[in-house]
Amino acid sequence: MAAVELNSVWKIYAGDVSAVKDVNLSIESGEFVVLVGPSGCGKSTTLRMIAGLESISKGEISIGDRVVNDVAPKDRDIAMVFQNYALYPHMTVEKNIAFSLKISGMPKDEINKRVQNVSEVLGLHDLLKRKPGALSGGQRQRVALGRAIARDPKVFLFDEPLSNLDAKLRVAMRTEMKSLHQRLATTTVYVTHDQEEAMTLGSRLVVMNAGQIQQVGTPIDIYNNPTNRFVAGFVGSPAMNFIEGKLQVKAGQTRFSRNGFDIFTGSVSNLPDTESDAVMGIRPQSILLASEGSSDSIPAKVDQVEPLGDQMDIKIRIHDDIAMIARVPLQTGVAAGSDIHIAYDSGKIHFFESHAEGTRINRGAE
Amino acid sequence: MNGKRFSISIPWVLVHLLLIAVSIVVIVPLLYLVISAFKTEQGFLEHTFIPIGEGALGIDWSQLTIRQFGRLFESEIGIGRALVNSVFLSATTAVLATFICALAGYASAALEFKGKRAFEWLVLAALIIPPPLLIAPSYQWLHTLGLLDSYTGLILPAVAPAFGVFLFRQATLQSVPKSILEAARIDGLGEFGIFLVIALPMLRPMVGAFLIITFLAMWNNFIGPQIVLQSAEKQPLSVVIYQTQTAYYSDYGLLMAGTLVSILPVAALFLFLQRDFIAGLSSGAVKG
Numbered sequence: 001m002a003a004v005e006l007n008s009v010w011k012i013y014a015g016d017v018s019a020v021k022d023v024n025l026s027i028e029s030g031e032f033v034v035l036v037g038p039s040g041c042g043k044s045t046t047l048r049m050i051a052g053l054e055s056i057s058k059g060e061i062s063i064g065d066r067v068v069n070d071v072a073p074k075d076r077d078i079a080m081v082f083q084n085y086a087l088y089p090h091m092t093v094e095k096n097i098a099f100s101l102k103i104s105g106m107p108k109d110e111i112n113k114r115v116q117n118v119s120e121v122l123g124l125h126d127l128l129k130r131k132p133g134a135l136s137g138g139q140r141q142r143v144a145l146g147r148a149i150a151r152d153p154k155v156f157l158f159d160e161p162l163s164n165l166d167a168k169l170r171v172a173m174r175t176e177m178k179s180l181h182q183r184l185a186t187t188t189v190y191v192t193h194d195q196e197e198a199m200t201l202g203s204r205l206v207v208m209n210a211g212q213i214q215q216v217g218t219p220i221d222i223y224n225n226p227t228n229r230f231v232a233g234f235v236g237s238p239a240m241n242f243i244e245g246k247l248q249v250k251a252g253q254t255r256f257s258r259n260g261f262d263i264f265t266g267s268v269s270n271l272p273d274t275e276s277d278a279v280m281g282i283r284p285q286s287i288l289l290a291s292e293g294s295s296d297s298i299p300a301k302v303d304q305v306e307p308l309g310d311q312m313d314i315k316i317r318i319h320d321d322i323a324m325i326a327r328v329p330l331q332t333g334v335a336a337g338s339d340i341h342i343a344y345d346s347g348k349i350h351f352f353e354s355h356a357e358g359t360r361i362n363r364g365a366e
Numbered sequence: 367m368n369g370k371r372f373s374i375s376i377p378w379v380l381v382h383l384l385l386i387a388v389s390i391v392v393i394v395p396l397l398y399l400v401i402s403a404f405k406t407e408q409g410f411l412e413h414t415f416i417p418i419g420e421g422a423l424g425i426d427w428s429q430l431t432i433r434q435f436g437r438l439f440e441s442e443i444g445i446g447r448a449l450v451n452s453v454f455l456s457a458t459t460a461v462l463a464t465f466i467c468a469l470a471g472y473a474s475a476a477l478e479f480k481g482k483r484a485f486e487w488l489v490l491a492a493l494i495i496p497p498p499l500l501i502a503p504s505y506q507w508l509h510t511l512g513l514l515d516s517y518t519g520l521i522l523p524a525v526a527p528a529f530g531v532f533l534f535r536q537a538t539l540q541s542v543p544k545s546i547l548e549a550a551r552i553d554g555l556g557e558f559g560i561f562l563v564i565a566l567p568m569l570r571p572m573v574g575a576f577l578i579i580t581f582l583a584m585w586n587n588f589i590g591p592q593i594v595l596q597s598a599e600k601q602p603l604s605v606v607i608y609q610t611q612t613a614y615y616s617d618y619g620l621l622m623a624g625t626l627v628s629i630l631p632v633a634a635l636f637l638f639l640q641r642d643f644i645a646g647l648s649s650g651a652v653k654g
Contacts, residue, residue, distance in 0.1 A: 100553035
C-alpha cells in the first residue's frame with residue numbers, strides 16, 4: 001500500500017497537443033479513486049503515466065515517498081489490468097498468474113502458494129490449466145485480475161477493465177471488485193468512462209474533461225454539488241436538465257425566466273444578488289409531480305413516457321418550448337399527451353454561468 | 367442440425383471446375399517427374415507417361431528402372447555431398463533469416479526508436495529493388511570482403527531480406543496487441559525478453575511460414591551458388607543436378623531422378639511445418 005501523488009503533471013505530445021494539463025492529485029494509501037470522463041479527456045493517459053507506460057512531459061509523480069518519473073514500470077511496484085485483458089495467449093492461466101512472480105525470482109513454493117490463494121479468491125481453480133483462448137470474457141477478466149492480485153503490488157491500476165463485458169456481467173464484476181478492494185485495501189486507481197461505474201466503485205471520483213481535472217470529491221458530493229456545468233451534465237443518469245434563461249436575485253428572492261415566462265421563483269441558498277444570463281440545472285429526479293392548485297406548480301405537457309419498472313422517465317415541455325426529462329414514480333398514471341403539473345425540489349436547483357462549461361453560481365457548503 | 371443440406375449450385379460447380387483445372391496443372395508435371403525418374407533412357411523417349419506394353423497390368427516393365435538413383439550417388443556425380451551442402455545452407459539461412467527478420471520486424475512495429483521512420487523507408491525502398499540488379503555489386507562486395515567461395519558469402523546476404531522484415535512488421539501489428547507487451551513490461555521482462563518470450567510465440571504461424579519460404583529460397587537458389595561458390599565440393603543440389611547435363615547430351619532420366627531427390631526434403635519440411643500455416647495462435651488473447 002502506498003499513497004500516489006501527482007504534482008502539476010502534463011502530457012504534451014509532438015505538435016504541442018496537451019493530453020493532460022496540470023493535473024494535481026493526492027491519492028491516499030488504500031484509497032479507491034476513479035478517474036472518470038468522456039473519451040479523450042486524458043484519464044487513461046494519466047493512468048498510463050502513473051504506470052510508467054507514458055513518459056511525463058512536465059511535473060512529478062510519486063508512489064509512496066519515491067518520485068517515479070524515471071523509474072521503469074517494473075520497478076514501480078504496480079499491477080495493471082487492461083481493457084482487453086492482455087493475457088499471454090500461449091500460457092495457461094496458471095502461468096499467466098505466476099509469470100511476474102517467476103521473473104522476480106520468487107521461490108517455487110511461494111509462487112504456488114500465491115497462485116492457489118488467488119485462484120481460490122477468484123474461483124479460478126478449474127481454469128488453471130486452460131489457455132486464455134478457451135475462456136469466456138468474464139473468466140479472462142478474472143484471470144487478468146488474478147494476475148494483478150498475485151503480485152501484491154503497492155498500487156492497482158485499472159484501465160476500463162469492465163467495458164468489454166456485457167451489462168449483467170459488468171454489474172456482477174463491479175460488486176466483486178468492490179468487495180475485493182475492501183478485503184485487500186490496496187491503493188487503487190481506476191479509469192472508466194462510465195459514470196455509473198465510477199459512482200458505485202469509487203471512494204473518491206476525479207472527473208476529467210479536455211485533459212483537466214474538473215472536480216475531485218466523493219460520489220455523493222459530486223452528485224449533489226457539481227462544480228460546473230460539465231460535471232453536472234456528466235454525472236447522474238438521466239443527465240441533468242439545463243435551461244438557458246435570465247437569473248434575477250434580489251433580497252433572497254430568486255427569479256429565473258426565459259422568454260418572459262417564469263420558470264422558477266422562490267429562494268435558493270448561497271446565491272449572491274445578481275441580474276444576468278444563466279443556466280438553470282435540475283436533475284430529472286428533482287422534478288416532482290404536483291397537483292394543479294398547489295403553489296409553485298407549473299403546467300407541463302407530456303411528450304413521451306419510458307417505463308422503467310417502478311419508475312418512469314417522462315419527456316415533458318413547459319411553456320411550449322422548454323423540454324425536460326423527469327423521473328417520477330410509475331403509479332401516477334401519466335401518459336403521453338396528457339397535461340400535468342410539476343414542481344421543483346428547490347433545494348436541488350443549480351445555477352451555472354451561461355457559457356458551455358459554466359461554473360456553478362450557487363456554491364453549497366463545500 | 368437438419369438445415370444443412372448438400373446442394374449443387376452453379377457457383378459451386380464453377381468453383382470446383384476451376385479447382386480441378388488448377389489441380390491438374392499442378393499435379394501432372396509432378397506425376398511426369400516421378401514416373402520419368404523411374405524410366406530407362408528408351409522408356410523416357412518412347413512414352414510420355416507410363417510405358418505401355420505386354421507385361422503385367424499392360425505395362426512394359428523392362429522400360430522401368432531404379433538405376434538412375436544409384437547413378438546419382440556414384441562418385442562421378444556425388445549427390446550425397448550436394449544434399450548435405452544444400453541442407454546445411456538452407457537450414458542455416460532459414461533459421462538466421464527468420465530470427466533476424468522477426469527481430470527487426472517486431473522492433474519496427476512495436477518499439478519507438480530514433481530513426482524509425484528512416485528505417486521503415488529503407489525497408490520499403492529495398493523491397494522495390496529487383497534482385498538481379500544486385501548480382502554484380504554484391505559480387506564486388508563479397509570479393510572485397512574475401513567471402514567468395516565460402517558459405518558465409520552465400521548466407522550473409524540472405525539473412526535479412528527486406529521482404530521478411532516487412533512481413534514480420536505486419537504480423538506483429540496484426541497479432542501482437544500493444545497492451546500485452548505493456549503487461550509484460552510491467553511484469554518485469556526486459557525488451558529482449560518480451561520479444562523472445564511473449565512476441566515470438568505469438569508470431570509462431572508467421573515463423574513457420576517464413577522458415578519454409580527462406581528454406582525453399584535457398585534450396586532453389588541456383589544463380590547464387592553458381593556465382594559465389596567455385597569449389598565443386600561446396601556446390602549444392604541445384605547446381606550439381608544441373609551439371610549432370612552437358613552441352614551435347616541431356617540425360618533426362620538422371621535429371622528427373624535428381625530433381626525427385628531434391629524435392630523430398632522440402633516436402634518433408636512442409637509437412638512438418640504446415641500446421642503453423644493454419645494455426646491462429648493469438649485468438650482469444652485479447653477481446654477481438
